[in-house]
Ligand SMILES: [Zn+2]
């Protein structure tokens with residue numbers, strides 16, 4: 001029997017009872033530390049209309065260390081690389097145990113609304129975002145349509 | 152970009168229940184950091200081991216806070232408290248027995264009463280396996296690191312509770328009241 005720390009139980013219950021608008025996070029049936037996440041592309045962003053799948057995993061010493069989060073759906077974004085890894089300070093050195101799954105997912109949603117090409121992960125995407133923003137946005141919309149709008 | 156945590160210290164007038172932002176439960180042995188934020192003693196221990204800063208305002212805190220914690224309430228009242236049969240759970244330290252904190256103790260007792268052979272407990276952000284057959288506690292990620300445990304009368308001689316020395320908590324009421332007054336007067340520093 002592997003008991004789940006109460007904090008994880010509490011966070012999960014709250015995520016179910018009061019879901020964050022535009023975000024769904026459901027724990028896996030066989031592993032309560034693994035969440036299937038869907039983030040809706042924010043309005044007025046190139047990702048609008050898209051449904052983005054992510055995976056979120058709570059490591060053994062969560063909340064002392066940050067959740068591990070990755071995009072599964074392909075996305076054209078300067079802070080998300082080909083493998084779906086996200087460049088976000090709170091997932092790395094700016095993590096604090098007072099943050100929660102909820103706050104992490106909200107921050108990721110905010111990152112979709114406000115890409116930050118000056119702090120890039122996917123270098124070629126960030127490069128284009130800086131020199132030709134309208135083309136980059138066109139690409140992002142195209143990828144959203146292609147990869148995030150199918151069933 | 153990231154949502155900043157702007158919660159502040161809140162000490163209710165009767166200081167009965169303080170929520171801990173680390174374990175999301177009411178504080179067990181509330182411990183005050185120099186910045187004024189309050190967490191469970193064991194949650195502070197977890198912070199010291201990992202991020203080394205306050206979970207709310209990111210201020211660093213000195214290591215000796217673990218040895219000499221500023222507790223909101225003395226631990227005396229918890230020291231000899233036991234279950235209905237007057238027993239309590241203990242783990243062995245370098246030179247004596249320590250009483251488990253109330254929350255962990257309750258979890259262990261429940262699993263023991265159900266007749267489980269082991270149970271997992273989360274202490275200071277780490278998971279431990281409590282083994283009722285071997286009567287020991289092992290780190291889940293390093294089972295070679297084990298400590299003996301026992302269920303014994305709550306009144307046996309002991310070092311303290313979960314790392315808080317019995318002697319360390321003998322602050323006078325006056326000192327505590329001054330502390331509380333200060334907390335209500337000053338907001339924690341923010342960056
Ligand atoms: Zn706590």
Ligand SMILES: [Zn+2]
Nearest residue numbers: 186188205208
């Ligand atoms: Zn603080």
